[in-house]
Amino acid sequence: MKPLLLASLLLLAAPALADESSIELKPGAGLEQVQAGCSGCHSLDYIQMNSVFLTHDGWKAEVNKMRQAYGAPIDQPMADEIIQYLSAQYGVPPKS
Amino acid sequence: MRRRSVLTGLGAGAALIGARISARAASPMDLSPLLPEGTRAEAIMDALPGKQPLIKLAFRPPNYETPIDAFAEAITPNDRFFVRYHLAGIPDIADLEKAWSVKIGGDAANKPLEVSLDELQRQFPVVEVEAVNQCSGCRRGLFSPHVPGVQWGYGAMGSAVWRGVRLKDVLARAGVRAGAVEVAFGGADGPVMEGTPDFAKSLPLEKAMDESTIIAFAMNGAKLPHLNGLPIRLIVPGWTGTYWMKHLNEINILSKPFDGFWMQKSYRIPKGMFPVDLPFTTQAEEKTVPITEMVVNSVIGNVPDGSRQPAAGFTIQGVAWDRGHGIKQVEVSTDGGANWKPASLREDHGKYAFRAWRFETGKLQPGAATVMARATSNAGETQAAQLKPNPAGYQNNVPQKIAITLA
Numbered sequence: 001m002k003p004l005l006l007a008s009l010l011l012l013a014a015p016a017l018a019d020e021s022s023i024e025l026k027p028g029a030g031l032e033q034v035q036a037g038c039s040g041c042h043s044l045d046y047i048q049m050n051s052v053f054l055t056h057d058g059w060k061a062e063v064n065k066m067r068q069a070y071g072a073p074i075d076q077p078m079a080d081e082i083i084q085y086l087s088a089q090y091g092v093p094p095k096s
Numbered sequence: 097m098r099r100r101s102v103l104t105g106l107g108a109g110a111a112l113i114g115a116r117i118s119a120r121a122a123s124p125m126d127l128s129p130l131l132p133e134g135t136r137a138e139a140i141m142d143a144l145p146g147k148q149p150l151i152k153l154a155f156r157p158p159n160y161e162t163p164i165d166a167f168a169e170a171i172t173p174n175d176r177f178f179v180r181y182h183l184a185g186i187p188d189i190a191d192l193e194k195a196w197s198v199k200i201g202g203d204a205a206n207k208p209l210e211v212s213l214d215e216l217q218r219q220f221p222v223v224e225v226e227a228v229n230q231c232s233g234c235r236r237g238l239f240s241p242h243v244p245g246v247q248w249g250y251g252a253m254g255s256a257v258w259r260g261v262r263l264k265d266v267l268a269r270a271g272v273r274a275g276a277v278e279v280a281f282g283g284a285d286g287p288v289m290e291g292t293p294d295f296a297k298s299l300p301l302e303k304a305m306d307e308s309t310i311i312a313f314a315m316n317g318a319k320l321p322h323l324n325g326l327p328i329r330l331i332v333p334g335w336t337g338t339y340w341m342k343h344l345n346e347i348n349i350l351s352k353p354f355d356g357f358w359m360q361k362s363y364r365i366p367k368g369m370f371p372v373d374l375p376f377t378t379q380a381e382e383k384t385v386p387i388t389e390m391v392v393n394s395v396i397g398n399v400p401d402g403s404r405q406p407a408a409g410f411t412i413q414g415v416a417w418d419r420g421h422g423i424k425q426v427e428v429s430t431d432g433g434a435n436w437k438p439a440s441l442r443e444d445h446g447k448y449a450f451r452a453w454r455f456e457t458g459k460l461q462p463g464a465a466t467v468m469a470r471a472t473s474n475a476g477e478t479q480a481a482q483l484k485p486n487p488a489g490y491q492n493n494v495p496q497k498i499a500i501t502l503a
Contacts, residue, residue, distance in 0.1 A: 020155045041184060041289055043156040051134030053242040062244060069361065071291010
């Protein structure tokens with residue numbers, strides 16, 4: 001399953017890195033955890049793109065999906081911090 | 097799946113695609129006001145290698161949609177065709193252009209074999225089909241309330257002339273055993289982390305054996321663009337893009353339903369919500385079925401939202417398509433849906449292709465107006481007046497409402 005790495009990856013990495021690094025998430029507690037835990041499989045614009053409409057529970061379901069369905073290697077304490085950050089910065093209040 | 101060397105995104109910012117040619121902020125005109133505000137803020141116009149600038153929704157994996165002005169004509173050019181990947185392990189061009197072969201096996205294949213690209217091109221009858229490739233999630237971003245996923249607007253689709261060989265001819269060479277129920281497909285792209293399920297799909301045997309289901313090696317007379325499936329991809333006319341496996345390298349003929357994540361846990365819709373001719377019975381569950389056939393739909397390509405148009409009259413152009421019955425009529429309203437008049441259908445490119453259409457407004461009252469179009473298929477199906485909510489945000493065929501000022 002595990003793809004092989006090509007040497008050319010290093011060459012190609014530089015220009016696109018500049019593009020992806022243009023993504024700026026909002027500052028706030030938990031940002032570092034998000035950057036570390038949520039960028040392995042896709043760019044962080046997936047988070048901005050899915051805002052602002054998810055509630056705290058909505059973001060919790062997303063983070064759980066990343067862990068359970070896609071295998072994101074994130075432990076519970078880190079997941080909790082990420083969920084806090086996402087609902088504070090990119091979430092909406094719960095629907096009553 | 098069978099894997100060649102693959103470029104992988106490991107950790108933040110790792111690259112998959114080479115240098116970009118240009119990047120600029122998308123003009124707000126290109127984006128529907130119905131999209132989430134976060135999508136509207138992060139989307140930019142950006143050119144992937146070999147492509148014109150498209151609307152970037154996500155950098156990695158690349159998810160880029162075609163600007164709406166491409167949909168004034170029946171054919172979508174290769175360098176404007178949308179790009180959609182779930183997983184960021186995408187082989188680079190050099191690897192895809194090496195000697196290619198597709199492995200055909202599975203428990204219901206008589207004689208597993210490997211067929212090279214060269215053999216595909218020389219040993220089977222070459223056929224062409226013109227067909228719409230539309231992502232299942234096209235227009236998800238216009239859902240209200242919003243649902244999570246890639247927040248596509250109108251442009252996660254395109255129509256092209258696909259040239260290749262019939263899947264059924266290739267399957268026949270491997271020998272389809274009695275008792276086969278599905279055919280499963282894999283491509284050379286894949287996940288970048290251990291725990292992510294590889295992208296693989298299946299079709300019911302009947303759809304796999306359909307005359308129009310082909311393995312394509314050319315698109316609009318040229319080889320497939322890198323990010324549209326080089327060197328070969330599956331073409332499944334009438335069905336959404338999720339089945340159109342890119343970088344195809346594995347085919348399995350199966351006597352049991354394929355149990356992959358992307359069939360059983362993803363790409364599902366409520367049972368009975370949308371019309372189909374060929375139910376995917378082997379993948380049906382109590383309440384849900386896989387999304388398969390597209391819904392009848394249309395788009396206006398040449399009238400930007402918020403634009404000024406001459407009250408003396410102007411031409412509205414767009415395309416319409418459905419799940420393979422063909423388009424019977426397109427109607428246009430310039431008063432927000434109160435009155436509808438027939439548009440003229442342009443040349444017929446076949447029942448699976450975009451049907452381009454045109455409408456002359458004639459003289460109109462100056463001031464604010466709302467332009468809409470709605471298509472009806474030869475099966476008698478018309479675009480939905482109201483959104484049919486479903487958790488994954490599929491099959492949105494509610495007519496556009498384009499606000500313009502007439503002066």
